[in-house]
Amino acid sequence: MQITVTVNGAEHSADVEPRTLLVDFIRNDLRLTGTHIGCDTTACGVCTVLLDGTPVKSCTVFAVQANGRSITTVEGLKQNGDLHPIQVAFKEEHGLQCGFCTPAMMLVGAKLIEDNPNPTEDEVRWAISGNLCRCTGYVNIVKSIQLAGKMATAGSDS
Amino acid sequence: MTTTTDHHHPITTSEVGGIGHSIKRHEDDRLIQGAGNFVDDIVLPGMLHMTLVRSPWAHATINGIDSSAAEAIDGVVAVVTGELLAEYNLAWMPTLSGDTQAVLATDKVRYQGQEVAGVIATDPYVARDGADAVVVDYDPLPVITNPMQGLESDAPIIRTDLEDKEDNVVYEWEAGDAAATEEAFAKADRVVRVETHYPRSHPAPLETCGIVADVNPGTGETTLYMTSQAPHAHRTIFALVAGLPEQKIRIVSPDLGGGFGNKVPVYPGYVVATAASLVIGKPVKWIETRYENLISTGFARDYYMKGELAVTNEGKILGLKVDMLSDQGAFFADAQPSKLRAGLFEIVTGSYDLQAAHVTTKGVYTNKAPGGVAYRCSFRVTEASYLIERLVQNAAYELEMDPAEFRSMNFIQPDQFPYESATGLVYDSGDYETAMRKAMEMIGYDELRVEQAKAREEGRLVGIGIASFTDIVGAGPSKDYDIIGLKMFDSAELRVHPTGKAILKLGVKTQGQGHETTFAQIVAEELGIPATDIKVVHGDTDNTPYGLGTYGSRSTPVAGAATAIVARNLRDKARDIAAHMLEASADDLEWENGKFSVKGSPDSSVSIQDIAFAAYTNLPEGMEAGLEGVHYYDPPNLTFPFGTYIVAVEIDAGTGQWKVDRMVAVDDCGVRINPMIVEGQIHGGLTEGFAMSNMQSMSFDDDGNCLTAHFDNYMIPTAWETPRFELGETITLSPHHPIGAKGVGESATVGSPAAYVNAIIDALRHMGVTNIDMPVLPDRIWQAIQENAG
Amino acid sequence: MLAVITRARPAMEVRMYPRAFDYLAPETKEEVLDVLAERGDEVKILAGGQSLIPMMKLRLASPGTLVDINRVPDLDSISIGNGHLTVQALVRHNDIVNSELVTTENAAMASAAPWISDPIVRNLGTLAGSVAHHDPEGDWASVMLACGAQVVAESRDGGERVIPITEFLTDMFTTSLQPTEMITEVRVPRYTSRTTHEHAPPRGGGNYQKLERKVGDYATVGVATHLELGDDGGISKAGIALTSVYSHNLKVTEAEHLLVGSHASDELFAEAAEIAKIACTPASDVRGSAEYKKDMVRVFTERGLAASLALAQR
Incomplete structure (x- = not known):
């Protein structure tokens, strides 16, 4: 089936089998490998991308469902050569270790601070509770997202 | 003997970013942009x-x-x-x-x-x-799903492929002194027992x-x-x-998207x-x-442990007996040194000074997956640490002593190091009392005990658990440690380029621990080259010197030492080049802040960058060109990180659900090369310890069907369940490590499970509960309350 | 002793790619109904897909045709009409979490919504899909049973059919939805604690108690409760339904009958909870023993009723 999907602002057309999972379309057809696969059963969330701005687990969406819609992956966070505040904050606060869950965590975090730039620790922990991390104990991921919220607010004020 | 450096870090400037600086990680730039390469x-x-x-x-x-x-x-x-x-x-x-x-x-x-x-x-x-x-x-x-079944007389033989194999026994192993232990038990006033199954777990890295x-x-x-x-x-x-x-x-x-032994x-x-x-x-x-x-793939643990502690009425531990069965799965594929059948379980005497110990274990084939890996621990240390810390707490209760005071009475004292344990290990260093007191102070131990008493009067189930663990990492000295014959040294190759930038090549391999940053910091410390000017290469056998890899917290103890020494060797050569450049005698030069200067005339100096250029452009006659070297480090001993973790929990008496109110972790891993990274490692380990104590285990039915083969049932805590952690530190240097570091990746997984479970038992002990096996699911607490309520 | 082997070949849930299928994405409800009328038996409707796609990936479900209804307009609102809270087929779990209407109009739903799966799954999964899936470990079906919801189904040739939830849920993973029908909406009675606004609904309160090991886990035990108070302060309507402790979501009618017509008290709630405990037949598994689960049904029923009462009396 022929589909056209806007990914990180650019339109991509491809012929895919209906059973192709969105994550496989992103990784294999578009070669955007920052989106990962971790569990196959909608549990770990490392495949999370934004579908029309909303976080979804791309291992549990078919590529054909994204036809005519818009996707943001980790590769789309950087704008005009500048890192997104969430990316800067993850490095600053040591919010990543192996880096495998990081793209998903950053996308969920970016969406959270867009809606709520000043989230409490509980709000962050709740928002990322559909995404697993095995390395960090989440401590510094929470701090990273909170810092990114502050940075984004400061940036938009200036 | 190598020298130990001062531990009042940082010594270098923040521009250099040597030991003690929490510099940001070099590997992050690619990973935050989705440009990693898995x-x-x-x-x-x-x-x-x-x-x-x-x-x-x-x-x-x-x-x-x-x-x-x-x-x-x-x-x-x-x-x-x-x-x-x-x-x-x-x-x-x-x-x-x-x-x-x-x-x-x-x-x-x-x-x-x-x-x-x-x-x-x-x-x-x-x-x-x-x-x-x-x-x-x-x-x-017919199927065998546990070692007890495997030892039954009519058990089917799993390894029919092995010639003349007539049973399912993989190995029998012992450590310590049986006779001396019997003697110690004969002198005891009381014997305290804990029988527990350390459940099968799986490292489950997200990749x-x-x-x-x-x-x-x-x-x-x-x-x-x-x-x-x-x-x-x-x-x-x-x-x-x-x-x-x-x-x-x-x-x-x-x-690598995590490893943890897998x-x-x-x-x-x-x-x-x-x-x-x-x-x-x-x-x-x-x-x-x-x-x-x-x-x-490689599971971990699955140990059936019976521990007995001989104590006097005054509160002195005399001896320890342990008997175990190990579920090995269908092939004996443990990833551990050849001579160690039960890993480093000898560390079971823990932080305590006791006269005698005897440990026996039997490995048994079962119809389960092979591959007993050291899941975020150094070869069976997690099991050992758990058992002794559970025993010690129960012994304190038996003697009606506070568990902290009981520990105090039995700790190995700082002046006893190097300390030879009853199972034959030589602990290099330790100061257990200081770490425990610090943790008690941080959590407000005495006040917590008062609050606990009040809560109990209100019918609330509140508990405080301590674990004062000793870890053992950094395998290991070549005389004792090898994997299928390959000695467990490790290596570092360092090349300083003409412009003063450097490349460091390692035999170990990061899985998220931050080697590309930490190891650059060791070089920065030793040579004064900014850490950001040092590229770390690893994981490619064509381009790195031989090494046994990263597991068992061995990278810093072994490869970290190799890195420090190769850098020092280059500094020695740099001194000779500097002498030539400054037209002085090498003996008249002093080294500070990345420069050699002539003693007494500090203006007459050359930087490491100048020297590097000279190594390719202006050498003294007869000297081999270049500034590079390789070092293979054979550690003289293992290292022994330690710490005290204290957990406060509250249990919902109706449902058996438990919640961590406080978790204080004081770790002593010696010198912290990058404190930010060290704390990150501890956060992760405390979380995996929590997972094992709370929810995570591999289960099988009687037919050998795995019941936990998806993340729907193999539980990994999310940010929501994971406790908040409060970290503290003490610093006791490893005396034999060139920079005094000990390794930290696993201490928190080794030490924390007992702290969580001890807290739960502490909340229930007035009802007569003495043990609940991990994972402590609400059901198990409910059962324990039912059994002890009537 | 080792048992004689009589067991069946075990299932291997190793697969991660579905079998091939036809995919259709109609842009009107009429087109959807046409496809269902023509291909009924082999069709599965794809709404949120958060239960269906995992089953397809494990090849436990292999529909010949997948009809994606996400492009059908006017199917994604929560509204009030005819005394009901109407939840259309494409309303996501997180729409319910964030709905002020739900918060004011149905406390049991508002209480249950944050317990559904995890925050990312909630962005796609739907209430209607969850009810249609009828997994006995699903939370929504219990809430709907406790509240007395109705499912509205439509087919090309049969028109609209309003099905009481008790008749809709027939057995585990089975409903009375016909192959030619699609669910267009679920109607949930308005039960609110607010008595101030115009056309005020009855004074009521509801609650969902769930024991899970972690966020995203299925319920070890779930209990949905609902209470409505009459003018005399007595219980005029009651609902109790259980998750994960029976072959399907279980409405505890006997306990409901006990409550209706009585004045609330701890003793009464304890008695109702005991009935619920006896009514369920959970299995022992990795989440807990059957005895434990039964007792949790009792504990949660008591707690849920107390919480519902507190809301109703507010």
Whole structure:
């Protein structure tokens, strides 16, 4: 089936089998490998991308469902050569270790601070509770997202 | 003897970023942009995809395999069976513990999920369709799902492939002194017992295992991109298994999405994919699903432990007896040093000074997956630490003493180091009392006990648990430690380029620990070259010196030492070059802040960058050009990190659910090279300890079916359940390590499970509860309350 | 002693790619109903897909045709009409979490919504899909049973059918929805604690108690409760339904009958909870023993009723 999907602002057309999972379309057809696969059963969330701005687990969406819609992956966070505040904050606060869950965590975090730039620790922990991390104990991921919220607010004020 | 540096870090400026600076990680720039390079990201021209056919049965004879329907599917290129591998002498392979393991089963399957065939296709979806179409005819056999069953007289023999094997015993092992221990127990006023099962766990890194095998049909050169924590050791194993010339094998372990021990063994999938690439002449990719990862790759623990502690009425521990059964699965594939059948379980005497100990254990084959790996611990240390800390708490209760005071009375004292334990280990250093007092102060121990008493009057179940653990890491000295004969040294190669920038090449391999940053900081400390000017290369056997890899918290103790020493060796050469440049005697030079200067005339100096340039442009006569070196470090001893963790919990008496109110962790890992990274390691370890105590375990039914082969039932805590942590530190240097560091990746997993469980028992002990096995699910607490309520 | 082997070949849940299927994405409800009328038996409707796609990936479900209804307009609102809270087929779990209407109009739903799966799954999964899936471990079906919801189904040739939830849920993974029908909306009675606004609904309160090991886990035990108070302060309507402790979501009618017509008290709630405990037949598994689960049904029923009462009396 022929589909056209806007990914990180650019339109991509491809012929895919209906059973192709969105994550496989992103990784294999578009070669955007920052989106990962971790569990196959909608549990770990490392495949999370934004579908029309909303976080979804791309291992549990078919590529054909994204036809005519818009996707943001980790590769789309950087704008005009500048890192997104969430990316800067993850490095600053040591919010990543192996880096495998990081793209998903950053996308969920970016969406959270867009809606709520000043989230409490509980709000962050709740928002990322559909995404697993095995390395960090989440401590510094929470701090990273909170810092990114502050940075984004400061940036938009200036 | 190497010298130990001062521990009042940082000494270097923040521009240099040596030891003690929390510099930001070098590896992050690519990872935050989705530009990491994991095995599944690798695509080679003409690459095929493999899916493995696995056994649904835990134990069954294979009557035949019919792959004709699979081969007929459009896009299926080949079906590989054990029979085909046998033609290449590849149907069986050696394990890291000197046993053999089936690559693809030919005679029978011995655990659910065992590899039976490989289907290679042009597309992963088609490979899956092909695997579904392979028909295997099985005759099921009786199943053994625990070591007690395996030892029964009428138990079926699992390893019928081993000649003359008439039982399911893998090994019997003992440590300590039986007679002395009996004597100590004879003198005891009381004996305290804990019998517990440390459940089977799985490291479950978020990235599963996988390989892209690329055998060049023209040259036979074999490049294996694989999820490997030990690429050099794996290259040697591949050379031995496949009979390939070692110089033609290159293993590249790119970015790894976590490891925790899971990526130490060699798995059948790696071998099958390599064989398929060899036969077909095209690259073959194999990436596990999560189900396959959980059901077939290296598990950890699964220890049935009986511990007895002999104590006096005054509160002195006299002796320790431990008897254990270990569930090894169907092949003995533990990833651990050859001489250690029970890993480093000898550390079971913990932080305590006791006269005698005796430990016995028996390993038993069962119809479960093989591969006892050191899941975020150094070879069975987690089990040992858990047992002694549980025993010590129960002994304190038995004597009606406060568990902290009881520990205090029995700690090995700072002036007793180096301390030879009753099981024969020599602890290098420690100051247990200071760490415990610090943790008690941080959590407000005395006030907590008062609050607990009040809560109990209100009918609330509140508990406080302590673990004052001693870890043992950094394997290890070559006289005692090897893996299938390969001595457990490690290496570092350092080249300083003419412009003063450097490249450091390591035999170890990060899985997220931040080696690209930390190891650059060691060089920065020793040579004064800014850490940001140092590139760290690892994970590629063609481009790094030999090493045994990263597990058992050995990178800093072993490769970190190698790095410090190679840098010091280059500094010695730099001194001679500086003497030539300054026209002074080398003995008249002093080293400070990355410069050699003539004593008494500080203006007369040359920087390490100047010297590096001279090493290629202006050498003293007769000196070999360049500024580079390699060092292989053979550690004189292991290192012994320690700490005290204190946990406060509250239990919902109606449901048995428990919640951590406070968690204080004081760690002593010696010098902290990058404190930010060290704390990150501790956060992760405390979380995995929480997972094991609270929810995470591998379960099987009586037929050997794995009940926890997806993340739906193999529980990994989210940010919501994970406790908040409060960290503290003490610093006691390792006396034999060049920079006084000890390793930290695993201490928190080793130490914390007992702290969580001790807190739960503390909340319930007034009801008569003395033990609950992990994972402490609400059901188990409810059961304990029911049993003790009436 | 080792048992004689009589067991069946175990299931291997190793697969991660679905079997091939036809995919259709109609842009009107009429087109959807046409496809269902023509291909009924082999069709599965794809709404959120958060239960269906995992089953397809494990090849436990392999529909010949997938009809994606996400492009059908006017199917994604929560509204009030005819005394009901109407939840259309494409309303996501997180729409319910964030709905002020739900918060004011149905406390049991508002209480249950944050317990559904995890925050990312809630962005796609739907209430209607969850009810249609009828997994006995699903939370929504219990809430709907306790509240007395109705499912509205439509087919090309049969028109609209309003099905009481008790008749809709027939057995585990089975409903009375016909192959030619699609669910268009679920109607949930308005039960609110607010008595101030115009056309005030009855004074009521509801609650969902769930024991899970972690976020995203299925319920070890789930209990939905609902209470409505009459003018005399006595219980005029009661609902209790259980998750994960029976072959399907279980409405505890006997306990409901006990409550209706009585004045609330701890003793009464304890008695109702005991009835619920006896009514369920959970299995022992990795989440807990059957005895434990039964007792949790008792504990949660008591707690849920107390919480519902507190809301109703507010």
